Each structure stands twice: as C-alpha cells, then as structure tokens.
Amino acid sequence: MDQSICPRFEKAISILSQRWTGLIIYQLLSGPQRFGTIESAIGVSGRVLSDRLKDLENEGIVKREVYPETPVRIEYSLTEKGSSFAPLMKEIEKWSQTWLNSPEESK
Amino acid sequence: MDQSICPRFEKAISILSQRWTGLIIYQLLSGPQRFGTIESAIGVSGRVLSDRLKDLENEGIVKREVYPETPVRIEYSLTEKGSSFAPLMKEIEKWSQTWLNSPEESK
DNA sequence: TATAATAACTTACATAAAGTAACTAAGTAA
C-alpha cells in the first residue's frame, strides 16, 4: 500500500480524522468540562463520546479526574500533549474563515 | 445540541474529520496525480476514494482533468482552495514530530 | 421505607459508512 508517508504524520491524521476527536479537543481547549457538557456542546452521542474519551485518554491527550461530590463530578481536561493542538486548531479556524463563506450554502 | 461553535469551523472540521480526506489532500500537495496513484499511495479503497474525490471536487478543493490518451489519463489536483491546506498540514506534521515518538508503540 | 433525581456511563438494537472483490466501459494491441 503506502510506501512514503511518515508514520507519525499518518498517526496524527488518523487521530484527527476520526469522527468527533477534533471537536472534542477543540471543546476542551476552553477548559475542563464534564461528560454531559461536552456531549451537548458538540452534539455527539454519549455512546461515542465515551469511546473517544477513552481513546484520547490512552493517547495521553485527555485527562480524567473524579471529584467525589454528590452526585459525583468527573472532569475531562487536556494534558500538555492535548493542549498542544491549539496552534493546529487556530490554523483550521483561519482556513475556515478564509475559504468558507456563506454557512448556508454548505447544505 | 451545540450553541456556540462557529459553523465555518465546524464545516472545516467536518471535512478534515472525514476518513481519508486529510490524507488525500496531503498526497495531492505533492502534485497532480492519477486515481490509481493516490489509491496505492495512501491505501484507500477505490470505492471510497471515488466518493471522496467527488466530494472534494464539489467542495472546490480538488480539480479533475481528463487527458484523452490511451488508455485515458485522468489527473486530480488541488485548486487554490485545496492548496491552502498546506500550512495546516505543516502544523500537523510539526505536532506529530513533537508529540509522537516511537512509531511502533502506537500499534 | 419507597420513590425520585442526577451524573456518567453501558447495553441492545438499527442505520450508515467503509472494506473487498468482482465486474464494466473505452480504447487499443496482439
């Protein structure tokens, strides 16, 4: 199959091209948040959000913290590795503002 | 569902988070290429590559040109809009080189 | 005591997206 694409680059792309991961990271860039907040902010289903957060935790991008209040509060936040996506997100924002005009016409 | 994410940003993310589109754009950044070349370079199936190229053409990101040689040669290339992904790709590369170390351990 | 509320998930099931491999079309060449 491939013979020339850098495996690190491919890995990075595979993270970003998995549905929802980009938005989850973007969302967490605005600070630690709970499961339900992320869910309703980006419109992902709980089933998939649960999967993604586990994946991102395994990648060392997201950190999960439990606060034993009542009811329990669990907060997800970005690690340093996760926060390092900020410039990338800025680039996406920049691209979108330069090249995407009417938000309507995109169906 | 969501109430605060910029629709342009969301659209950009939705392009990038669709499987294969990032790699297809990246691949085309090295110049115009034929269907079969892209297919084997990134390891995507023809069925999906066909879909994606149509989508990207509709988005104005990719251009399709027919050369009636024998057998016919069809070349896909990036439009200006497509080429403008270059800085974004550079950021992904940069991120991957900073944060992804051993290409093995990522299974 | 029993019922209800809340957050964070999980499970079972249905639909959509992607992979695989065989097939088609057009234009030669053997």
Next chain:
DNA sequence: TTACTTAGTTACTTTATGTAAGTTATTATA
C-alpha cells in the same frame, strides 16, 4: 477474437455510529 490498461461501479460483508433504554452510586423527598 482475446487480452490489456485505467478508472471507475456494483454487490456484498464488516465496522462505526446513532438511538434509546437500562445500570450504578449517592442523596433528597414523600
């Protein structure tokens, strides 16, 4: 007439995602 090549498409299988109900733990309320 058969075969070759590129660029797809089609039929079918597997995987990913969506939907909605259920689970667990803890506390409040009737």
